[in-house]
Amino acid sequence: MAFNESVVIVDYYCYGCNQMVERVDEESCSRCRNPFIEEQIGGNMAPIDRPQLTPQMDNEIDNALESGTNVLLVKHETYGKIYGKDILTLKGLNRLNDEIIDFYMSLIVERGKNDNFRTVHAFNTFFYKKIKDNGPQSLKRWTRKLDVFANDYIFIPIHLGMHWCLAVIDLMNKRIQYYDSMGGTNMGCVQSLFEWLSCESVDKKKVSLQASEWVLEMALNIPQQINARDCG
Numbered sequence: 001m002a003f004n005e006s007v008v009i010v011d012y013y014c015y016g017c018n019q020m021v022e023r024v025d026e027e028s029c030s031r032c033r034n035p036f037i038e039e040q041i042g043g044n045m046a047p048i049d050r051p052q053l054t055p056q057m058d059n060e061i062d063n064a065l066e067s068g069t070n071v072l073l074v075k076h077e078t079y080g081k082i083y084g085k086d087i088l089t090l091k092g093l094n095r096l097n098d099e100i101i102d103f104y105m106s107l108i109v110e111r112g113k114n115d116n117f118r119t120v121h122a123f124n125t126f127f128y129k130k131i132k133d134n135g136p137q138s139l140k141r142w143t144r145k146l147d148v149f150a151n152d153y154i155f156i157p158i159h160l161g162m163h164w165c166l167a168v169i170d171l172m173n174k175r176i177q178y179y180d181s182m183g184g185t186n187m188g189c190v191q192s193l194f195e196w197l198s199c200e201s202v203d204k205k206k207v208s209l210q211a212s213e214w215v216l217e218m219a220l221n222i223p224q225q226i227n228a229r230d231c232g
Contacts (some may be wrong), residue, residue, distance in 0.1 A: 013091040043150075079106040084232060096164060098125045101157050108155065118152035125157045128167070128189065136196035140203065148200060151167055163228075167193055175215045183223040190216040 053061070064073055069085035078104075086099045112120040132137055148154055152184035154169035158178075167189055168180040174223070176190045176197075194216060198209040 017209060019065045047223055074103070076106075079103055093227065095162055095229055098159070101125055101159075101164060105155055105157060112151075112153075119150070120153045121148055121151045122148070122155040123157075124158055128156050128158050128193075131192050131196055136192065136199045139196060143200060144203075147204060148197075149205065156188070157195065162186075165189075169197060173215075174213055175217070177217055177219045179222055181223060182228075183224060185218045187216065187218070190218075206219075 006211070029146050054075060056232050064084070064087045067073060067087070068085040069083065069088065071084040072081060072088060073084060074082040080099065081100060082103055086097060086103075087120060088094060089097045089100055102124045105124070109120050111117050127139070130142075152170075154171065156163040156167040156169070158167055163182065163184075165181075165184070165186070168177045168179065169175075170177065176193055178186050178190050180186070194209070194211070201207050201209050
């Protein structure tokens with residue numbers, strides 16, 4: 001699939017305010033004065049391999065998308081509930097909500113229980129906000145009965161106003177990476193997560209993590225979204 005070499009302004013994302021801004025005439029945010037980021041669509045894009053859906057699968061998807069907003073579609077004792085209004089966030093240019101992100105994270109955790117995949121623990125969408133607002137020590141209750149170090153990876157969804165990113169703690173290789181499909185950087189996030197992980201290590205293993213042994217980085221060469229709404 002190829003796109004014309006042109007700039008198509010769909011939305012602006014202001015990293016100063018951590019929010020998406022609809023198209024306006026100004027070149028910078030009226031609140032924080034930071035320049036907006038324009039999205040560019042151009043060059044060659046590698047084709048994305050998508051699984052083939054059976055007619056039955058297509059029919060189930062259509063039925064879910066056409067269900068009422070308050071219709072309960074999925075109920076799981078561990079993963080929670082998904083209603084019609086949640087599924088609709090997957091349609092078109094709608095923005096994903098917390099419920100969809102959390103449920104998908106739970107599916108990744110479940111897949112990791114298979115011998116063919118790495119084990120994963122995923123925190124919900126409120127985890128990073130609590131670290132950011134209250135500090136790493138505030139999360140002790142969240143992990144009181146959990147050994148996060150028993151996993152290969154820890155996934156932390158990051159919500160920036162109307163934009164989703166992902167932080168991944170790679171416990172095998174002592175690496176914390178930040179994935180942003182709009183090319184943003186957030187060293188403050190990975191540093192806060194390292195501080196939390198260090199506190200967790202002292203609390204659970206009585207061992208302090210050595211910062212010199214860990215790599216904190218922004219993930220490069222990752223797929224980039226081609227509009228301001230396809231976060232995730």
